[in-house]
Amino acid sequence: MAPPVAERLREAARLLRHARLATAGFVVFLVILATGAAAPFLIPGSVVRDVQFSAKLAPPDAIHWFGTDDFGRDLFSMVLLATHLDLRAALSVVGAALVIGIGLGALAGFVKSLDEPLMRITDVFLSIPSLVLAMAIASVLGRSIENLSIALVFVSWPIYCRLMRGQVLSEKEKPYVRALRSLGVGRARMIVRHIIPNTVFPVVARAPADVGLILITLAALSYIGFGPGPYVPEWGSLVAAGQAYIFQAPWLVVFPGGAIFLTSLSLNLVGDWARDVFDPRLRS
Amino acid sequence: MGFLAYVLRRLAFLGLVLVGVSLVVFFLLRGMPGVDPRAAYIAPGLPISPDALSALRKELHLDEPLPVQYAYYVADLLRGDWGYSRTAAQPVLDALLGRLPATVELAVVAVVLSAALGVPAGIVAALRKDRAADVAVRVLSITGISFPVFWLGIILQLVFFYYLGTLGLPSLPSRGRVGDLVALQYPLGAVTGFYVVDSLVRGNLPFLLSALSHLVLPSFTLSLISLAAVVRIMRASMLEVLRQDYILLARSKGLPARVVVLRHALRNAITPVLTTAGTTLGILLGGAVVVETVFSWPGIGRLAAQGILNNDSVLVVGFTLFVATMMVLVNLVVDVLYAVVDPRVRY
Numbered sequence: 001m002a003p004p005v006a007e008r009l010r011e012a013a014r015l016l017r018h019a020r021l022a023t024a025g026f027v028v029f030l031v032i033l034a035t036g037a038a039a040p041f042l043i044p045g046s047v048v049r050d051v052q053f054s055a056k057l058a059p060p061d062a063i064h065w066f067g068t069d070d071f072g073r074d075l076f077s078m079v080l081l082a083t084h085l086d087l088r089a090a091l092s093v094v095g096a097a098l099v100i101g102i103g104l105g106a107l108a109g110f111v112k113s114l115d116e117p118l119m120r121i122t123d124v125f126l127s128i129p130s131l132v133l134a135m136a137i138a139s140v141l142g143r144s145i146e147n148l149s150i151a152l153v154f155v156s157w158p159i160y161c162r163l164m165r166g167q168v169l170s171e172k173e174k175p176y177v178r179a180l181r182s183l184g185v186g187r188a189r190m191i192v193r194h195i196i197p198n199t200v201f202p203v204v205a206r207a208p209a210d211v212g213l214i215l216i217t218l219a220a221l222s223y224i225g226f227g228p229g230p231y232v233p234e235w236g237s238l239v240a241a242g243q244a245y246i247f248q249a250p251w252l253v254v255f256p257g258g259a260i261f262l263t264s265l266s267l268n269l270v271g272d273w274a275r276d277v278f279d280p281r282l283r284s
Numbered sequence: 285m286g287f288l289a290y291v292l293r294r295l296a297f298l299g300l301v302l303v304g305v306s307l308v309v310f311f312l313l314r315g316m317p318g319v320d321p322r323a324a325y326i327a328p329g330l331p332i333s334p335d336a337l338s339a340l341r342k343e344l345h346l347d348e349p350l351p352v353q354y355a356y357y358v359a360d361l362l363r364g365d366w367g368y369s370r371t372a373a374q375p376v377l378d379a380l381l382g383r384l385p386a387t388v389e390l391a392v393v394a395v396v397l398s399a400a401l402g403v404p405a406g407i408v409a410a411l412r413k414d415r416a417a418d419v420a421v422r423v424l425s426i427t428g429i430s431f432p433v434f435w436l437g438i439i440l441q442l443v444f445f446y447y448l449g450t451l452g453l454p455s456l457p458s459r460g461r462v463g464d465l466v467a468l469q470y471p472l473g474a475v476t477g478f479y480v481v482d483s484l485v486r487g488n489l490p491f492l493l494s495a496l497s498h499l500v501l502p503s504f505t506l507s508l509i510s511l512a513a514v515v516r517i518m519r520a521s522m523l524e525v526l527r528q529d530y531i532l533l534a535r536s537k538g539l540p541a542r543v544v545v546l547r548h549a550l551r552n553a554i555t556p557v558l559t560t561a562g563t564t565l566g567i568l569l570g571g572a573v574v575v576e577t578v579f580s581w582p583g584i585g586r587l588a589a590q591g592i593l594n595n596d597s598v599l600v601v602g603f604t605l606f607v608a609t610m611m612v613l614v615n616l617v618v619d620v621l622y623a624v625v626d627p628r629v630r631y
Contacts (some may be wrong), residue, residue, distance in 0.1 A: 098548070120471045124304030127615075131570035133308075135588065136604040140312045140319060140597050216432045220574045223434045225592040239435055243578075246438055247446045257435030265430035272426055 005197060014094055024122035027267025032263050047077040048231055057249040059195050066255040069238075070245060071230065075252065079259050082233040087263070089145060090215040093152045094207055100153070101160025102203060106191050108161065109168025119165070122158035130155040131217055138226055145234065160203055167199035205278035209271025212264035219260050235260050287623060294619045298612045305608045310357050311559040312601050314350065323348060324597035325576075327370055339545040361605075369599040371591045376602035380584050385477030386461060387576070387583030390506060391568045393499050397507035398514050403557065406518025407545065413523065421519075433571060437505040437578035441489045444501060457498045459580040466494040502579040510564045525553040559622055562615035583603050 052072035060067040094134035108118040127135070130152075137151035171177065172195065180194060218238030222228070227237030235256050242252025314321045322340050326332055341347065345356045360366070364377055372379035409421040441458040448455035457463065461479055470490045475482045480499070483492035495564035525531065526549055534544045572585035580586070584603060 114497065120300070120304065122309060122476050123301055127611060128305060128308070128604060129300045129566035129611070130571035131573065132588075132604050132607050133591065135573065136309070136312055136597075136601045139592050139595070139600040140324070142319075143592070143595070152608050155403075204488045216430075219432055220434055223432075224574060224589040228573050236432075236434075239432075239438070243438055246442055250442055253435065253442075254437050257432055257439070260432045260435060263429055264432070265427060272422070 003284050005121050007234065008201065019273045021269050025266040025273075028132075028232040028262065029266040029270060032083065032259075032266065033087060035153030036087040038082040039084040043077045043080055044196050045081075048081070048233060049073060050074075057245060057252075060251055067249065067251045069252055070241060075238075075255055076161060078233040078238060079235075082235045082238055082256065083259060083263075085145070085233065086215055086218060086260075088234050089218055090211050093129065093149050093156060093214050093218075094211045096153045097156035097210075098160055098207060102196065102200060103162050104157070105164025105203075106196055106199075109165040110172065110187070110191055110195065115165070122161050122205050124272040125155065125158040126162075128155075131220070134217065135221060138221065141266070143226050145222070145226075145228050145232070148156065148218060148221055152218065156210070156214065160206070163203045163206070167202060168195055171195055171199045202278045205274040206271070208267045208274055212267035212271065215260060235275070290398060290623050291620055294616060296457060298616050302609065302612055304560050305605060305612075306361065307354070309601050309605045312353050312604075314344075314346075314353055314357070324595075325367075328595055344348060353392045354543075355425050355523055366602045367598040368594055369591065369602070371594045371596040373568050376599055377606075378602065379587060379599070380606050382477075383584045383587055386581060387569070387572050387585060389461075389480060390499065390576070390581060391565065391572060393503035394506035394510070394568055395564065397503055398511040398564075399557070401507070402511050402514030403518050403554070407522055407550070407553075408513045409515065409519045410522035411545065412525065415551055418519075420517060425515045429512040433505055433509055434574045434578050436508065437501070437575055441578075453514060456500050457494075458501060461495060461498050461553060461582060462491065463494045463498070466490055473506070502575050502581055505578070505630050506568060506571050506575045510567055511563065513560070513567070514557060517560060518553070521556040522549065522553040525549045535611065555622070555626065559618055561618050565614050566607065566611040569610065 002050045050073055054068055055068050055072035056224050058068040058072075064074050064076065066079060069075050069078060078085035104118055108115045115209060134148070134151040137154055139149045141147035141150065146213075177190070177194070180190060185194070216234075219239070222236030223240045224232050227240060229237070230241065237255050239260075242249070242256065245252050288315045292301070313324060321344060322476045324591045325340055325344075333578075345353050366376040368374075369379050371378045374382075377559055404423075405421050409418040444456040445458035445601075446455075470488050471493050472479065472482055472488055472530075473484060475485055479495040480492065483489075483495060531544060531549055535541075560586065569585070572583060573589050574585070575581070576586035577589045584606070588603040591597075591603070
């Protein structure tokens with residue numbers, strides 16, 4: 001029988017102490033997350049409408065740490081508010097995709113008649129590059145951050161579904177599952193209480209790196225035209241707006257893009273470690 | 285099972301995938317709840333007569349049940365009628381095919397770059413597992429995938445075009461496929477649409493140099509998208525192969541390490557990199573949308589991005605179908621080549 005959850009978490013904590021890069025990434029991400037969560041309380045929303053063309057494109061100084069943008073607004077405040085929006089969107093997308101993917105994957109692995117149709121559906125989804133499919137869905141739904149998030153959930157769940165199904169298929173052959181079945185444990189209880197807790201870790205281990213990937217994809221799609229417009233701060237559209245002034249005021253691009261890079265780097269450092277710890281093929 | 289049976293089975297599978305893709309695309313254009321299918325064909329904000337609307341209704345067969353509409357839609361696709369793009373002011377398929385060489389040229393250079401950098405890096409990381417070189421490769425590849433490519437592209441323009449230029453140093457071009465002046469002074473009669481190939485065929489040296497210099501920044505930016513994946517797959521596969529008995533035999537025969545790695549191990553270790561070529565191409569075509577927009581590269585990705593700004597769903601959805609079809613075809617070629625090289629996969 002697989003080791004219980006608490007034991008796995010203890011082992012993960014032990015390994016984390018040995019992984020300095022992952023720890024650094026984790027700390028940096030927590031700081032960014034806390035900043036993003038607090039941003040709407042620290043920064044008055046009026047900053048966004050505080051247009052002063054006389055103060056536009058001012059370089060960074062003691063008052064405006066990141067300088068001012070083409071509307072004369074404080075870029076530091078704009079980037080912080082954008083951190084809130086982008087992180088919330090990316091975390092919701094990955095959370096929703098995980099729930100859908102794990103649920104359907106467990107069903108596919110456990111219920112024979114659902115396996116074939118679900119796997120063929122994931123084949124189709126995985127045969128289209130996710131950024132391209134997300135583009136098409138969001139373009140039909142209409143340009144907005146909400147529709148973009150929906151599109152990203154649509155393209156993200158199949159990989160979790162595949163992974164989960166593989167996990168469940170090998171797990172359900174284990175002796176303890178047969179033992180539980182002979183004790184009369186029902187199918188639903190078996191999946192929810194026993195199979196999923198024992199198989200979900202390698203699937204969830206992908207999540208940190210995927211949040212990083214979704215952040216970049218969201219910002220990229222927003223950059224190419226799905227952005228919410230100049231009065232809603234979002235990382236990708238801040239970069240797009242700044243690109244017009246790149247040679248005149250490079251900070252307009254450097255800071256928002258740097259925020260994306262730092263966030264995704266911190267998540268990828270954690271994700272790289274998580275993959276090593278939870279990937280069953282790499283453990284001996 | 286024979287070779288032919290294997291190929292037929294792959295063909296059947298990929299055919300099914302294409303049918304699935306066409307269903308997804310059809311659903312996007314006609315079946316989205318709350319979206320009028322006709323909206324994609326009308327320029328927003330312009331008045332349209334009721335007559336034109338009902339003509340459009342008839343043309344799209346909207347009065348028929350969905351399965352019948354789908355049959356009409358697939359028949360149109362097969363005839364090459366992918367709809368009309370307002371953005372390109374030409375039929376969708378013509379617009380995509382006309383801009384395809386620019387994108388393929390960019391993607392091919394990016395693939396070559398990421399293989400040239402990624403394969404050696406993966407080998408070194410595997411040979412020096414858990415030592416300084418491995419950690420360095422790992423940290424670099426994590427850093428690489430963390431870059432938002434559009435941002436990196438703009439920063440590269442800033443440094444290699446603007447800063448080098450203002451310092452009076454030779455700088456790299458940041459926009460387009462070829463210099464405007466060069467294109468005027470040394471016109472290139474199009475042969476294939478691939479500027480590097482065409483200028484070589486015509487012996488047009490100034491055009492070739494200009495085209496190559498325009499490729500540097502965008503192709504490097506694009507290659508970063510697939511580089512980390514190449515390194516990771518190469519490293520894992522090399523580690524796997526190095527554990528096998530025939531490598532132990534080669535080593536115990538006293539063969540030099542270089543020969544064991546490059547002649548014996550690499551041949552088997554490189555196959556996973558090759559079999560993921562279809563997926564890699566797909567990732568690069570997705571990345572091309574972003575990179576082509578940053579560098580004003582006149583390919584299919586930039587066209588799709590312009591389509592988004594124009595609410596031209598016919599074009600954007602057509603682009604999706606086009607990319608998926610290309611991926612399926614490349615996967616088919618890879619599968620067949622793989623079966624030719626390695627007889628084991630047929631069973």
